[in-house]
Amino acid sequence: MSLILDRRRFLGTAAASAAAASFPMRGRAATPFTMQAAWINDAEFAGYFIAIDEGYYAAEGLDVTYLSGGPDVIPESTIIAGRADLALTTPDTTIKAIVDQGAPFKIIGAQYQKNPIGIVSLVSNPINEPKDLIGKTLAVPPVNVISVNAMLALNGIDPADVNIVPYAYDPTPLIQGEIDASLDFTTNVPYTISQQGVEATSFLLYDFGFTIYNDTVVVTEETLATKRAELVSWLRASRKGWEENFKDPNLWPPKWKDTWFAGTGRTIENEIFFNNAQQPLMESPAGFMAMTEEGIEANLRALSEVGIKGTREMFDTTLLEEI
Amino acid sequence: MAAEPKGHWRGLRNAAVLLVIWEIVGRLDLVAGGALPGFSEIVIRLYEDWGDYPRHIWATVYASTLGFLIGNALGIGAGVIFAMSPTMLRLFRGVNIAVFALPPIAIAPILVLTLSGMAPRIALAALGVYFVTMTATVIGLSQADSRATDVIRAYGGSRWDALRLVRFRGALPSILAGLRVAAPNAVLGAILAEFGGGGRWGLGAYLLGSLGRGEPDRLWGIGLVATLIAGLSYAVFAILASRTLGATRAVTLNTAVPETDTGNRSLAVRIALTLGTIALPFIMWWGFIKLTGVPELISKTPWGVVQYLFLGPTAESAQTRLLAALSETLPITFVGMAAGLLFAFLLAISSRLFPRAVEAFLPVALVTQTMPLVALTPLLVLILGRGTSLTLWVTISVTFFPAFVTLAQGLALVPRSAEDVPRAYGASRWTEMRMVTLPASLPYLFAATRLTVPRALLGVMIAEWLATGKGLGNLLNQSRGFLDYGMIWTVAAVSVLLSVLFYQVVVLVEKRVLKRLGMTTAE
Structure with a gap:
């Protein structure tokens, strides 16, 4: 065993x-x-x-x-x-x-x-930069909430303007449109999502100041x-x-x-x-x-x-x- | 459960109808865009994935079996001691209520912090087992035939001889009934700890690994396998009981912490006992920490929690966050509990009025009880979203079944002769229900309430942790991410204390009300 x-x-x-x-x-x-x-x-x-x-x-x-x-x-x-x-x-x-x-x-x-973590969204409802997150629902693992708040603050966005919900590392809610974006490894999740026949896009928090x-x-x-x-x-x-x-x-x-x-x-x-x-x-x-x-x-x-x-x-x- | 063949066939037919409905709904992707796959799709996926399963199943079965053995050894041992010594039973009352009331999700992170490897899983499984077996043992031993013990005494036998020769044999049916309920508890406890404990193998770990794949058919498959293991463990002891005892007994759930009469002791002794009862859980908490030898930074003693919450530099921020979380969690817990009880109550009444419809529903209800909540919640999110309704549904689903079993038992025990009176006067079925059956089953309503208290808190916290991101459940989850160990211990301690408090309040109200009505507590 x-x-x-x-x-x-x-x-x-x-x-x-x-x-x-x-x-x-x-x-x-x-x-x-x-x-x-x-x-x-x-x-x-x-x-x-x-x-x-x-x-x-x-x-x-x-x-x-x-x-x-x-x-x-x-x-x-x-x-x-x-x-x-x-x-x-x-x-x-x-x-x-x-x-x-x-x-x-x-x-x-x-x-x-x-850091490979980034904001992953669907091409059909793309989030290309931090500003796109305003008014959207973003699923974040509780461990990473500080990282996301940091990135939002660095880009002049009030974290209160983004609806942050817990993320259980399951892309299904994203594919089904229950959430607009999730925070995950950009090295990994876009592939998983493509396996479900949907195309994903992502950006790194690193590229938006959270270095x-x-x-x-x-x-x-x-x-x-x-x-x-x-x-x-x-x-x-x-x-x-x-x-x-x-x-x-x-x-x-x-x-x-x-x-x-x-x-x-x-x-x-x-x-x-x-x-x-x-x-x-x-x-x-x-x-x-x-x-x-x-x-x-x-x-x-x-x-x-x-x-x-x-x-x-x-x-x-x-x-x-x-x- | 002594079903005649006809009832047996009806059960099978109902199950078949349900499966067909499931298949159609699943195949047509009617629920949340395919979050509920057809039954055949799940089975096919299970077959494809089968190569992954044996090691995961083995790990889960291994941890739950060890936990089951340890929990039962402790439960039976403690039960024997408590049955022999009312003082010990009184002294451990606080510990027993705490074990009964603690929401497993709150202490899982603590076990993971302080123990390593398989130990957290085994400990959580054992905790799920201890209470059920302990109460079954105490009740079984105290119900022994006094004439038989008198014979032993008359021939000069000791208390130990009486225990060995008479009481233990008499207690066997009760203990076996306890083991039957305890077995699935062990499985669910182990899976919950796997979910929060790391490690590569185990159905909970597999579920976590698979969550990231976005494939509901596999998640349901894992859930079904877990359900099957829990169900099988129940069946093994049900069969064992029927083989050794020659007859099966109805499912009974013990909701009361065994009590003793302390009336004839001096005031000083009673005060000392009460203080001891309250102090013992904290002493055991402190002892556990000293025994595991985990550094102070991670593991907090009761005093450490007080320091964190009231004296330390971050005390103020900790209090604010805790109060904010409580104000989110408590209202929905009460509402969920009330809703769960109401649902159970309606179901229990309907089972008298429309027995066949309820009978068809029961298999579904049983599955929701043995399916690990951590598996069910992500699937419910897809159907219900992340709002209050999700929290309510999760809470109802954990509370209603045990409450229903208790209530149905109460309704069934109402004396026929009392029910015949309104009937003789031409009253409708409903009037009879209202005037006789319901008041007569009041003790069982209280028993059911006691049972739902800790479960409601568990349900709400799981929904908060996994889906809504609010309240105590989220605070616990987030504190783990921020390495805020003080808060992890605080949340665990506060949720156990709250559960104990609710439980005691229900017990007090129950005593008052039943005393006025001249009724006795239902066991």
Whole structure:
């Protein structure tokens, strides 16, 4: 039943063969390391799946346990509770938690240089820019309400002018016209909607001033102090996984049909679309997972617009430099 | 349920008629532009998707079975202790009412925060089981034949011997009846926690993954499978009961927290007991947190919640948000509860006046009870939109069935001889109903009200969480997104306290009214 067991066994053999091929880590016992993802298993995490399956983490001496996320998982909670060493989060909720509650978080990397969340609508009733939302019904996952309010404020729109309802990640209400637009990953939902024979259009919040990262790599200060070497190793192996993934975005998703993607209820074609669509949002001249000074500055500026006063100290770029 | 063959066939015919209507309505996309697919479309889709199901079903069955076993072990153990010691029963009254009244949706996020892996699912399943089994055990044990226990005593047997040799055997039918009701509870509890708990496997997790696909036929398929598992778990214990006892019993729902008479104790002891009763749930809450060892930032003790709500820097904003949410949630909860009771009441009366029509409706009603609400709500949104009517319908659908069962039971128990009096004087069926049957079933109306209190709050919060974006349900959901842990605990604590409060109010009113009318409480 347990995929983890299978993976462990696989990692065991991978590590063994790695040792035989005389990798530098030979002889060192693998350190257990747990990561909490931000969502259910889909192409969003392809780089990590490759790094696990191909033994990149094992080669770095890490025995990675991967915890799936989902709409109702709060990734930050898992690291506070000590059930994971690292979590992929949205920077707005993370920084808000640091500011409001003194949560001991540090952001050490960022998967998406441009946040893929955007406003999705139908071509037959298009919402092409923030102003089009006035007087419309927009479904937003409660986690993302701050992001939407920020984007509206940045574009001079009173959030009260938009009817915001909870979004359960189900595109049916949009297809049926019950809502006018929804906030979702633009890398994903337009494909799902097209499968229902309807054409969708979308724009990124990023392109309208809400310039934040997504899937920021977050650790507690304690983990940063005690497991620094492992975190650098994780970043290095993850970057390698993503580089491998984008050599051919169509190559990997079909391989995971019966492993990572089993039972998610999604199709492989959907994942291939996703994997292609996310490439431009992840690439950075500084390499995958990078955080540049300009990028951090843009994040802080956008968040301050909604009253979340983050500081540069909440980001730690020194681990990336060690890769 | 001792149906004669003729009744059996009628049931099958009714089911067939319903399926045909469903098929036609679904095929023609008459409901919300195809949100309700035809039955055959759902079954075909189920067949196509079948490869996905085994691991999801296994995870759900695994969690609910473990929860069922743990909840029953606790329920029977506690029931035995309570039946032996009225003091313990009195002391745990607060805990028992809290477990009975807590809306699962409010504590699911807390369990997910404090426990890991399968544990939140198992815990929620166990909580759904504990109360039913505990009450069934207490009632079963206290109804033992006193002559048989006297024999044991006379031969020098201890209380334990009496328990083992007589009372436990006598209690078996009651306990088995409790298990029958508890089994589907465990399944629904596990699915609710899956929906809010992450993890890859389980029908709730599958439902979440599939929500994003916009394919109603699959959602209905998952809902039907969940319904089937819950229904089967009920059937297993119904068959078990009929095999071991040789006869089946009617569905009975216990709505009363067992009580003891404390009249002959000294005032000081009574005050101490009352204080202990109130303090115990909070002590257990505190103990749970200390035991799980989850950091203070995430898990709040009772004192932590007080600090958050009254003393901390964000206290004022927290109070404002909580009060705003309550003012949205409470009115609709009362209206929904009243509507659910009214519907149950009308249904119960009609079942006397037009038994065959109601009989045809009951299979549908049963399905709405075993279909997980979290699966049903997104589908209802497409049909009803996101307004007040949706909240009302969700609330009615969670409240009416148990209320109906209780009320129908009450109506059926009215003495024939009393009903014969107006009939002899030539009164109509309706006059007879009004003058005799309804007043006589008043205790059952109260029992039904007690039962609907916590369920109404659950229904409203689920609708708010998933659809309307208002009130306590939304506050809970949003607080999770904002990592506002203080608010998550506050909402959970407040909703449990409110449920307990409503319950106590109903109990007080009930006692007053029934005392004046010279009636006794219905169990």
